Amino acid sequence: MFHWLERNPFFFAVGVFLVVAYAGVVTILPDFMESARPVTGTKPYTVLELAGRQIYIKDSCNACHSQLVRPFKSETDRYGKYSLSGEYAYDRPFLWGSRRAGPDLMRVGNYRTTDWHEYHMLDPKSVVPGSIMPAYKHMFQNVADIDTAYAEAYTVKTVFSVPYDQPDMPTLGTYDEAKKQVMAEASAIVADMKSPEIKEAFQRGEIKEIVALIAYLNRLK
Amino acid sequence: MQANNALNYDYSVAKCFTYATILFGIIGMLIGVVIAYQLAFPELNYLAGEYGTYSRLRPLHTSGVIFGFLLSGIFATWYYVGQRVLKVSMAESPFLMILGRVHFWLYMILMIIAVVTLFLGIGTSKEYAELEWPLDIAVVVVWVIWGLSIFGLIGIRREKTLYISMWYYIATFLGVAMLYLFNNMEVPTYFVSGYGKWYHSVSMYAGTNDAMVQWWYGHNAVAFVFTVPIIAMIYYFLPKESGQPVFSYKLSLLSFWGLMFVYLWAGGHHLLYSTVPDWVQTMGSIFSIILILPSWGSAINMLLTMKGQWGQLKSNPLVKFMVLASTFYMLSTLEGPIQAIKSVNALAHFTDWIPGHVHDGTLGWVGFMTMAALFHMAPRMYKRELYSKKLMESQFWIQTTGIVMYFSSMWIAGITQGMMWRATDQYGNLAYSFIDTVTVLIPYYALRATGGLLYLIGFFMFTYNMYKTMTASKAIASEPQNASPMAA
Amino acid sequence: MDMETIRELQAYGYIFFTIFLAVILYSYLYHLYRSEKSGERNFEKYADMALRDDVTDAPIEPMSPLNKAKD
Numbered sequence A: 001m002f003h004w005l006e007r008n009p010f011f012f013a014v015g016v017f018l019v020v021a022y023a024g025v026v027t028i029l030p031d032f033m034e035s036a037r038p039v040t041g042t043k044p045y046t047v048l049e050l051a052g053r054q055i056y057i058k059d060s061c062n063a064c065h066s067q068l069v070r071p072f073k074s075e076t077d078r079y080g081k082y083s084l085s086g087e088y089a090y091d092r093p094f095l096w097g098s099r100r101a102g103p104d105l106m107r108v109g110n111y112r113t114t115d116w117h118e119y120h121m122l123d124p125k126s127v128v129p130g131s132i133m134p135a136y137k138h139m140f141q142n143v144a145d146i147d148t149a150y151a152e153a154y155t156v157k158t159v160f161s162v163p164y165d166q167p168d169m170p171t172l173g174t175y176d177e178a179k180k181q182v183m184a185e186a187s188a189i190v191a192d193m194k195s196p197e198i199k200e201a202f203q204r205g206e207i208k209e210i211v212a213l214i215a216y217l218n219r220l221k
Numbered sequence B: 001m002q003a004n005n006a007l008n009y010d011y012s013v014a015k016c017f018t019y020a021t022i023l024f025g026i027i028g029m030l031i032g033v034v035i036a037y038q039l040a041f042p043e044l045n046y047l048a049g050e051y052g053t054y055s056r057l058r059p060l061h062t063s064g065v066i067f068g069f070l071l072s073g074i075f076a077t078w079y080y081v082g083q084r085v086l087k088v089s090m091a092e093s094p095f096l097m098i099l100g101r102v103h104f105w106l107y108m109i110l111m112i113i114a115v116v117t118l119f120l121g122i123g124t125s126k127e128y129a130e131l132e133w134p135l136d137i138a139v140v141v142v143w144v145i146w147g148l149s150i151f152g153l154i155g156i157r158r159e160k161t162l163y164i165s166m167w168y169y170i171a172t173f174l175g176v177a178m179l180y181l182f183n184n185m186e187v188p189t190y191f192v193s194g195y196g197k198w199y200h201s202v203s204m205y206a207g208t209n210d211a212m213v214q215w216w217y218g219h220n221a222v223a224f225v226f227t228v229p230i231i232a233m234i235y236y237f238l239p240k241e242s243g244q245p246v247f248s249y250k251l252s253l254l255s256f257w258g259l260m261f262v263y264l265w266a267g268g269h270h271l272l273y274s275t276v277p278d279w280v281q282t283m284g285s286i287f288s289i290i291l292i293l294p295s296w297g298s299a300i301n302m303l304l305t306m307k308g309q310w311g312q313l314k315s316n317p318l319v320k321f322m323v324l325a326s327t328f329y330m331l332s333t334l335e336g337p338i339q340a341i342k343s344v345n346a347l348a349h350f351t352d353w354i355p356g357h358v359h360d361g362t363l364g365w366v367g368f369m370t371m372a373a374l375f376h377m378a379p380r381m382y383k384r385e386l387y388s389k390k391l392m393e394s395q396f397w398i399q400t401t402g403i404v405m406y407f408s409s410m411w412i413a414g415i416t417q418g419m420m421w422r423a424t425d426q427y428g429n430l431a432y433s434f435i436d437t438v439t440v441l442i443p444y445y446a447l448r449a450t451g452g453l454l455y456l457i458g459f460f461m462f463t464y465n466m467y468k469t470m471t472a473s474k475a476i477a478s479e480p481q482n483a484s485p486m487a488a
Numbered sequence C: 001m002d003m004e005t006i007r008e009l010q011a012y013g014y015i016f017f018t019i020f021l022a023v024i025l026y027s028y029l030y031h032l033y034r035s036e037k038s039g040e041r042n043f044e045k046y047a048d049m050a051l052r053d054d055v056t057d058a059p060i061e062p063m064s065p066l067n068k069a070k071d
Helices: A002-007 A009-027 A029-032 A047-057 A071-078 A116-123 A146-160 A175-192 A194-203 A209-221 B014-038 B043-045 B052-088 B093-121 B133-156 B164-183 B189-193 B209-242 B249-271 B278-290 B294-304 B311-315 B315-339 B341-350 B353-382 B388-420 B436-438 B444-470 C005-035 C043-051 C067-070
Strands: B186-188 B201-203
Touching: A002 B201, A002 C005, A009 A029, A009 B209, A009 B249, A009 B315, A009 C005, A047 A071, A047 A175, A047 A209, A071 B388, A116 A175, A116 A194, A116 A209, A116 B043, A146 A175, A146 B189, A146 B201, A175 A194, A175 A209, A175 B315, B014 B043, B014 B052, B014 B353, B043 C043, B052 B093, B052 B133, B052 B164, B052 B209, B052 B353, B093 B133, B133 B164, B133 B186, B164 B209, B164 B341, B164 C005, B186 B189, B209 B249, B209 B294, B209 B315, B209 B353, B209 C043, B249 B278, B249 B294, B249 C005, B249 C043, B278 B294, B278 B315, B278 B341, B278 B444, B311 B315, B315 B341, B315 B353, B315 B388, B341 B388, B353 B388, B353 B444, B388 B436, B388 B444, C005 C043
Parallel strands: none
Antiparallel strands: B186 B201
């Protein structure tokens, strides 16, 4: 049998594939039934938060910041309650990260505020002396992509039945309704910000990337 | 057919991929050095505006070296080794020649678009799988073409039995195909909703499931790109260069199946103490430790191949590169399982020890082996002797120093960081704020970046040596049997 | 199917396959050594495939069935 396998590339390839694939079938597939169930109180992201999340991804914040509090006292003391699987039920993709060049952000919304983020993104050293994080000034120039965020919310609602427009859940509605709601949420954040440029831009109906990002960061609790 | 003396191996595709290896090696490693220095000197983040921050560049570095440098290296050696161990020339099949060229050009176009999109920040954030869906499809096409080329060549082979290197190349092809497909399952949002950017997509998996699929992929991308094909290379190039048959061919077969079975289960060690099920975590830990056996099986086999021939280390720098590569393979396959032990992982996870570990493997094992393979191929492809042995020797020592600086500083940095995160004062309060644990690392970051710089300098020496070999070196009359000819 | 049953199946799937593969691996080892001892095949000669790899070199084991007798 073995002799035969070594000389038949096709069956050899099938053999390798089976051996290699089996691990995935056993370890990964069955948990798809369970892990995606949200814990009570976890809500899908609003469109503005999703836009912020896309900016988080665009600038690879996850290259330095994790979003996973491990169950150790040193971590819960520093970052808050340890993470539960159901808290990530609406995270597509997951953003656990693999390294902490900066602190964990799983619950950053509990202890940082809009204006802290504003100063920090403009000049990290001004609020955290010795910080090695780069400033993200371009987030104050670029306009957030609300359309794509709406597209994402709409997609997860239709394809994965994420519970938008349910009782006690964020509303999505049509594109125009969503847009109106985004403006309302953004105006609350802009009101807390200091930068006159951001306020001016908002008057013109532009939502800068930083506004969406802060909406997302404030939501991380 | 065998009497046909005019028949020669055709290296034109192998040459193309050799150039690509060098090009992406320079790009990927250069970005690596830049981002390493950015950690020590944050002002360097502002060299290119939005496009030059650490966070934007990091995916470029990882993808650049994995899918640019290394994949090109794998393809280059495949188009070289494949013909030789199957004893069939690509020139015998016009179809395979065309396929090889199409493979190269599609791959190049894909890589260039990939570099541009990553600079623009277009990506999915999943590590080593950042590309958006249109590029994912292109990756699949390129991969299928490579598969056709592998099995096409096997189909017209003269040598009935497949040499062990072939086994590993086939496994690379299959493993990456499966992993990449499943990890990149995503839904394009524009086509569902009609709004937004057409290239944006959302992952098929959510939260913990996404993490499991990602690290099943992430870990095994390491297996099937950093390990399996490099073993394929060393099983061919070390015996050929040294003139010694593999110490035990049987052991190589056995380690192959061992590696195939064990590797895939070990991905869970990236998710220890996370929210994935406990048994997945524990199994990830256990299998990571079992993984030492097949890994060391191959590495020891390589070292024993040199039994009684250690003198070659002195006379032939290529053998030196390869022996050091297998030694680093042993080191990093021991270090990895140690980090996968749960209690060690509690300390090491999220720290700089992890990139330290990765770079033992990539700089020492992967980088050295790939460069040695290209050095070995050059005299045979270009019919000239290698340009300078001296340059090779100094490259070896500069890069080795670089690697040692890199991993020693990252070990210290990682453990320091891990210890400081958990340190408490006498009342049980945390002793350090997070920023304390950052500023203390800056000297180590500087040291690490300098180690990386030395490695990059070595890579430039390699490039120069290769360039001179291709263009200016003394021609050789006939193909060398074993040790590659080189000028002093 | 509830999660308990799935977990159980998972565990069985894992145990059986591990045992199965361990058996395969050891019988492979046995096969390697037995067929070499009985002179049926010499595995170590395959190592020469890397060393004698010119396109004009005679294959270690040629594809054509006519040449099989030399084996």
